[in-house]
Structure formats: C-alpha cells, structure tokens
Amino acid sequence: MPFAMLDLSKPVLEGVKAMGYVDPTPIQLRAIPLVLQGRDLIGSAQTGTGKTAAFALPILTQLEKHKQGAPRALILEPTRELAAQVETAFRDYARFTDIKVAVVFGGVGYGAQTEALSGGADIIVATPGRLLDHMERGHCRLDQISHLVLDEADRMLDMGFLPDVRRIIQKCPGKRHTSLFSATIPAQIETLIKWALQDPETVEIGARRSPAETVRHIIYPVAEAQKTDLLLELLNRVNYDSVIVFCRTKYGADRIASLLKSANHAVAVLHSNRTQREREQALQGFRDGKFEVLVATDIAARGLDIADVSHVINFDVPQHPEDYVHRIGRTGRAQSSGDALTIMVAEDAVHVYDIERYISQKVPRQKLENFNYRYTAIFEADKPGGPTPHEKKYKAVRVRGGYMFGSVGRRRR
Ligand code: AMP
Numbered sequence: 263m264p265f266a267m268l269d270l271s272k273p274v275l276e277g278v279k280a281m282g283y284v285d286p287t288p289i290q291l292r293a294i295p296l297v298l299q300g301r302d303l304i305g306s307a308q309t310g311t312g313k314t315a316a317f318a319l320p321i322l323t324q325l326e327k328h329k330q331g332a333p334r335a336l337i338l339e340p341t342r343e344l345a346a347q348v349e350t351a352f353r354d355y356a357r358f359t360d361i362k363v364a365v366v367f368g369g370v371g372y373g374a375q376t377e378a379l380s381g382g383a384d385i386i387v388a389t390p391g392r393l394l395d396h397m398e399r400g401h402c403r404l405d406q407i408s409h410l411v412l413d414e415a416d417r418m419l420d421m422g423f424l425p426d427v428r429r430i431i432q433k434c435p436g437k438r439h440t441s442l443f444s445a446t447i448p449a450q451i452e453t454l455i456k457w458a459l460q461d462p463e464t465v466e467i468g469a470r471r472s473p474a475e476t477v478r479h480i481i482y483p484v485a486e487a488q489k490t491d492l493l494l495e496l497l498n499r500v501n502y503d504s505v506i507v508f509c510r511t512k513y514g515a516d517r518i519a520s521l522l523k524s525a526n527h528a529v530a531v532l533h534s535n536r537t538q539r540e541r542e543q544a545l546q547g548f549r550d551g552k553f554e555v556l557v558a559t560d561i562a563a564r565g566l567d568i569a570d571v572s573h574v575i576n577f578d579v580p581q582h583p584e585d586y587v588h589r590i591g592r593t594g595r596a597q598s599s600g601d602a603l604t605i606m607v608a609e610d611a612v613h614v615y616d617i618e619r620y621i622s623q624k625v626p627r628q629k630l631e632n633f634n635y636r637y638t639a640i641f642e643a644d645k646p647g648g649p650t651p652h653e654k655k656y657k658a659v660r661v662r663g664g665y666m667f668g669s670v671g672r673r674r675r
Contacts, residue, residue, distance in 0.1 A: 268294050271323040273358035278319065281354055287312035289467045293441075294320050302459040303441040307467035310591060313413075314351045317441050321409045322352070325384055328360040332406035335385040336434065338427060340417040341561060342367040342389060342538060343545065348413065349387040361385065366402075368392040369538040376401050390418070390426035397433065404433040412458070415444040415451050416584070424450060431458050446584060477590050478601045479625040481614065485638035486607045493518070493577055494525055495633055496603060497555070503572040504548065507557045508589050510578035518577055519557040532558040560585050574602045579610035583620030608640045 265278050265286055286294065289307045296303050297320035307313050321335050337352075339345040349365035356363065364383035366375050368391055379386070379402045386393070386402065396402045410431065412418070418427055440459050444451055455462065484492045493507070507522075509515040512533040519531040530544035530553035548556045560580065571592045580586045590602040604625070606614055618624055629635065 263291060268319075269298055269323070270294070270319050271326065271359075274319055274322045274355060276358045277322075277355040278315070280357065283315070287316075289313050289465060290316045290319070292465045292467070293317065296463050296465065297321070297439065297441065298323065300439055302439060302462040304447075304455060304459065304462045304464040305441060305443040306445065306447070306464065307443070311467055313443055314348055315355065317411050317413075317443070318348075318352050318355050321385070321411075322356050322359060322361060324409070325361055326359075328362055328382070328384055330382050332403045333364075333379075333383050333386045334406055335409040335411075336393075336404060336407050336430075337385070337387045337411040337413060338393070338418070338430065339367075339387060339389055340414045340421050340423065342369055343541065343561075344414065345387050345389050346542070352385055352387065363387065366392050366396060367538075368395075372396075372399075372401075390423045390430060393430060394426055397430075404430070405435060407434040408438050410434055410438055410440045410458075412440070412442040412454075415442050415454065416446050416448060419448065419450050424454065427454070428457075445587070479590070479604070479623075480601065481604045481606050481625045481627045482630065483606045483627055483638065483640040485636045486609075488636055489577065489605055489607065490518070490521055492605055492630065492633065493575065494521075495630055496575060496605075497522070497525075497527065499630065500573055500601070500603070502554070504551070505555050505573040505575060506571055506589075506592050507555060507575045507577050508580070509557060509559055510581070512559055514578065515557045515559050522555055522557065527555045528553045529555045529557060532556055532561065534559070534561050560589070572600055574600065576602070576604040579604060579606055579613045579617070581613055583613075583617045586617045587621065606640070608638060611640065 263286065265275055265283065268286065268291075270278070289305065289311045293303055293305055293313075293316040297317060303317075305313055305316065307316075317337075325334055337348055339348055345365055345367045349363055352363045361384045362382060363385045364375065364378035364381075364387070366379070366386060366388040368389060372395075375392075375396065376399075379396060393402070397404070412427065418424060440462075442451075442455060442459060442462075447455070482492060482496070497505070507518060509518055512535045515531055515533050519529050522529045530547050532541055532544045536544070544553070544556065547553045574590050574592050576586070576589060580589060586604075590600075592600075604614075606627075614625070635641075
C-alpha cells in the first residue's frame with residue numbers, strides 16, 4: 263500500500279516523497295491510521311523500522327499548519343542525540359508546511375532554545391530535565407498539548423527520568439493523544455501506560471526483543487590480555503565501511519579511541535563526558551565518512567539513526583542483554599546487512615549466556631585464523647571429552663557446532 267492511501271495531508275505526503283520513501287514500513291502502515299483516528303498507541307518495534315515517521319507523519323497531518331500560541335505536540339526523548347535526530351526528522355517531514363519545531367536538551371546554553379520556544383513552536387522535541395527547567399523559568403507551557411509522544415520509554419526508565427516524565431505529563435491536558443514507544447515493557451512502564459494512556463492499541467512489529475534479523479552475529483573468545491590485539495586485527499581483516507566499537511566505560515572508550523588513532527584509524531568518540539559540541543562533531547563526522555570508526559559507550563546504542571554502519575564490534579560484552587540488542591541495532595538497518603562481532607573473555611561467559619537466552623539464539627564462536635592466540639580457559643569448552651571445570655562453573659553445555667553456556671537450545675551430549 264502506498265503512502266497516498268494513508269490519509270496523510272498533501273504537504274506531509276510531499277515531505278515523505280522528498281525523503282525518497284516509496285512505501286510505508288509495517289509499523290507506519292499500522293500506527294499511522296490509529297494515530298489519525300485519535301487512538302492512544304503503544305508501539306513496540308525494532309530500531310530502524312521507521313517508528314519516528316510512524317508518529318511524526320500523523321501528528322504533522324493533524325496539526326496542519328502553524329498556529330500562534332503554545333505548543334501543541336510534545337515528543338520526549340531520553341538523550342540529546344535522539345532529541346536532535348527526531349527534531350531533524352520532523353523538520354524534514356514538515357518542510358512543505360509552515361509548522362515550527364523546537365528542540366530542547368541539556369548540556370548547551372538556554373539562549374537559542376528559549377528563543378525557539380518564545381518564537382511560537384508548534385512541536386517541541388525535548389529531554390525531560392531541560393524541558394522542566396524551561397517550564398520552571400516560564401519559557402514554555404504545556405496546556406495546549408494535544409499530542410504527546412513518550413519515545414524510548416524503557417530507556418527513560420533506565421536513566422531515571424520517569425519521575426520527570428510524570429511531572430511533565432501532569433502539566434499536559436488530560437484530553438490528548440498519547441503514544442508510547444518502548445522496546446520492552448517492564449512493570450514500571452506498564453504502570454506508566456495505565457496512568458498516562460487511555461484504552462491504547464498495541465502495535466508490535468516483529469518479536470519484541472528480537473535483534474535485527476539481517477545481522478550476522480559472531481563471538482570471538484580471547485584471553486583478557488589480547489583483547490586490544492584482537493580488536494586491531496579484526497579491524498585490519500574485516501572489510502568494513504564504517505564501524506562502531508562499543509565499550510562498557512567512558513574511560514575504556516577513550517583508551518580504545520587513542521589506541522586506534524595511533525594505529526592510523528580515523529576515529530571519533532561518543533560518550534556522556536564529551537561536551538555536546540564534541541558529541542555532535544563526532545556523530546556528524548562519522549555520518550559524513552570523515553571518521554571510519556566510532557568508539558562509543560551505550561549512550562550511542564539506542565535509537566540513533568546512523569546509516570550504513572557495516573559492522574558493530576563489542577569490545578566489551580554488554581552487561582545487560584537489552585544493550586546487546588540496541589548495540590547491534592546500529593547495523594543491519596533498513597535493507598542492508600551488517601555484522602555484529604563480539605569479543606569475549608572468560609569473565610563474560612555469564613553475560614553471553616544471558617544475551618543468548620534473551621535473543622533466543624546461539625551466537626557462533628570463531629577464531630581468527632593465524633592470530634597468535636594465548637591460552638585462555640574459554641577455549642577448553644571447545645575440546646571434546648565432556649565439560650571442563652570451567653564449563654561446569656558456568657553450567658556450559660555442548661551443542662552442535664561448539665558449545666554454549668547454560669541450557670539454551672537443545673542439549674547434545
Ligand atoms: P527510525 O526507525 O525512525 O529511526 O528510522 C530508520 C530509518 O529508516 C531512517 O533513516 C528513516 O529515514 C528511514 N525510513 C523511515 N521510513 C521509511 C520508509 N517508509 N521508507 C524508507 N526509509 C524509511
């Protein structure tokens with residue numbers, strides 16, 4: 263079904279056409295008619311499925327044109343980067359309307375944001391903390407909000423924003439349309455849904471928690487002392503166009519970035535200790551191809567739309583399985599396929615087990631040919647002849663083609 267059948271306004275359809283979109287994605291097909299009917303919506307879809315347009319296009323259609331006065335749509339985002347990205351998407355889709363969009367997030371001065379708010383924005387895209395600051399300073403009222411979107415709600419919960427989100431919702435009129443997007447629905451989000459949404463319709467695209475299906479997952483077991491050597495060798499051997507290397511800590515990300523720089527890779531770093539300007543430069547440079555490697559902490563893992571990432575390398579195994587799914591969501595977006603390579607040391611076994619259980623699949627282990635491996639206990643698990651003491655420790659079981667930890671999949675003895 264083409265976009266033209268979706269009852270979107272003419273200028274919005276022109277905006278969509280100018281973006282080069284031909285057909286709506288599955289979440290757009292299902293969510294757009296519901297929002298246009300005025301239904302509250304719970305959206306659960308993998309990243310890269312087109313969920314931004316799924317809420318932006320019907321909102322722009324319903325707002326129709328610029329109206330002097332207070333803002334009428336509010337989109338809450340967990341991070342500055344996402345807020346900036348969603349604002350850009352709104353501006354792109356709204357380019358043939360006179361609707362005004364303002365973005366509000368922390369880490370930068372108040373001046374430009376205050377100006378944008380007082381200039382009569384119809385739509386505000388905001389992170390919760392800074393929006394509350396502006397509200398307290400009297401820069402912005404929410405009493406005319408007719409459309410509220412809580413994007414990446416589970417991430418807002420993780421970051422401790424739910425009390426702020428609640429305070430903001432309390433300032434919005436009770437009569438409004440609310441959409442909530444979340445990859446997972448933990449209990450606190452369920453409570454928020456009951457409190458903030460009315461008779462919502464759920465749109466679930468693909469299995470919840472399932473990683474992008476186009477991604478090829480590989481695990482590289484290695485000794486702790488050889489992690490960085492293996493990373494350098496992987497980068498040398500893998501034929502990548504652009505790669506994100508994920509680290510667990512900001513310190514680790516800085517360390518890996520300087521190591522890669524000294525190995526002559528064009529590297530940018532993205533983590534929360536960088537200034538807003540540094541973060542924007544890193545992202546922009548990576549998008550433009552100035553940097554071929556982006557070293558990032560999990561702040562970059564959620565929702566960011568970075569096109570054409572050919573590889574994601576997990577230098578550190580993420581401690582939360584959800585973060586694995588979000589990290590690998592950076593590759594294999596749209597139709598292109600991607601590779602997700604994970605470096606694993608013995609201590610990671612439990613986390614890898616959790617990830618495999620979470621994504622309901624075993625990730626194959628591989629060794630890099632001709633890499634000068636030093637002994638590590640995790641290789642023991644590959645040896646024939648029953649479980650090793652190490653395997654026993656992590657409750658490893660053998661399955662076809664290797665081994666895995668825990669009781670995922672069918673046991674083979
Ligand atoms: P999102 O899931 O909203 O982050 O979108 C992921 C990417 O898909 C973005 O680059 C969008 O510009 C793109 N996109 C969204 N909708 C469509 C569509 N109907 N056809 C092609 N690309 C799209």
